[in-house]
Amino acid sequence: MKIAEAIAEKADDAAEFLSGLANSHRLLILCQLAYGERNVSSIIEATGIPQTSMSQHLAKLKKEGIVDFRRDHRTLYYFIADPAVMEIMAILYQKFCRD
Numbered sequence: 001m002k003i004a005e006a007i008a009e010k011a012d013d014a015a016e017f018l019s020g021l022a023n024s025h026r027l028l029i030l031c032q033l034a035y036g037e038r039n040v041s042s043i044i045e046a047t048g049i050p051q052t053s054m055s056q057h058l059a060k061l062k063k064e065g066i067v068d069f070r071r072d073h074r075t076l077y078y079f080i081a082d083p084a085v086m087e088i089m090a091i092l093y094q095k096f097c098r099d
Contacts, residue, residue: 020064023057029054029057029058034089065081066085
């Protein structure tokens, strides 16, 4: 494979990865998860995102490999699964959340 083709393939992978982050609701969810795992009810309470939308956003983040969950009886606890996302969230916090 030529270098240009390899770079193009990686660029597509990066664009797909970033599309999972490129939504204000998903960023709010990730801001909550940056502090540690949370159950869905606490994420809804902290963000104000309705249950139906929350389910869709969490499904997208899970599909992209950005978050994962663990089950404790009937409660799902979500967490950031990709360490690169934690680094990105730290940069976004510095750029947009600090006074």
